[in-house]
Structure formats: structure tokens, C-alpha cells
Amino acid sequence: MIRVNVIRKTFGASVVLDRVVFDINPGETVAILGPSGIGKSTLLRIVAGIDTAYEGEVERPAALAIVFQEPTLLPWRSALRNLTLVHPGLSDDDARAMLGKVGLGDKAGLFPRQLSLGQQRRLALARAFAGAPELLIMDEPFTSLDPATAEAMLSLTERLIAEVRPATLFVTHARSEADRLADRILELRGAPATLAPHLIRNGASS
Secondary structure: OEEEEEEEEEEOOEEEEEEEEEEEOOOOEEEEEOOOOOOHHHHHHHHHOOOOOOEEEEEOOOOEEEEOOOOOOOOOOOHHHHHHOOOOOOOHHHHHHHHHHOOOOOOOOOOHHHOOHHHHHHHHHHHHHHOOOOEEEEEOOOOOOOHHHHHHHHHHHHHHHHHHOOEEEEEOOOHHHHHHHOOEEEEEEOOOEEEOOOOEEOOEEO
């Protein structure tokens, strides 16, 4: 169980997040909706443990993976080594198998600059899932992709989540993406941002 209890997050004198409290069950995908700039990425950084300057606490497993808006790959390492360097216990054969699952089986020796943006995003997904994380955090991973590539990435992400079954926290401003991937949708509103007083489950408010 992942437990998030953010009492307050400030930047200087500005309160950005206020009383953001929720849980994520094992194997559950929770989407956070909200307009740009409301604090969705800030919340993800807190949940991931990257940002520790806040009031409150987060209970999370040690085995977590993050997929950022940008692929954040190691440009001086091949696709294969982008996996094995992050996951030292991963064999080359297992890494190649993971690349095959995301459609990059023939790209193991290529460097990120030799890959298209869509292929770089696939590599970032492969890196995240290769370690079988207990918690997966995704920060708008389909942004800036053309519709066909975004659809392919959504389908791929669905398959990988169904296979690995991590608890997943997924931030987006696109309701269609949230409806597609999430078991439960939460919405950030207001200034400072807090969760809306209702939960949206499988497309129905409660």
C-alpha cells in the first residue's frame, strides 16, 4: 500500500499543495488530473522522494521506477546499456527480451540520438519496467507525441502494466488518457491545489 499525506507544500510564500491525501493499492493505477501548472508534477516528485521539502509523509516501496515527460536517457550509452546500467542485476539476455517487448529488439546497439522520439519513449518504458517495480510513477509520458504514436504508447503501457502489475501513479491533463489507463481518477483543483471532494471511478463520479 502506498500512502500519500501531503499536508502542505510551499515555494517561498506560495502554498502550492494543501491537504493532498490518498492511497494506492497494490496493482492499482491511479491517475491525477488537473490543468497545467496546478502542481501535478510537484506532487509526483514528492511521492517519488525527489522533493522532500514539504509537510507530511509518504509511505512508498523501495522498488520504484519513474517515467518522466522527457525520456532522460543516458545519451552516451546504447539502448541495451541504458537498461543494464540502471538495473545491474539484469542480464543482457533479459534486457534484450525487455527491448523486444517494447518493439526495440533490433535497436539494442543504437544510441538514444539514433532513435526517434517515440522509440526513446519506448526505451524509457523498457527501463522502468525492466526492474519489475512495485511502484511506477509516470509524469505525462505521452506529451508531444503525434496521435498515432501516442496511441501506440498507450497500448504498450497498458500491456506492460497488466503484465507487471505495479501500483501506478499517472499524471496527465488529458481525461481520455486517464479513462484509458486508470482504475481510479483523482483531480487537483484550486489554489493552493487540493483534491476535488469526489472520486471518479471508471468514468463514474462517487
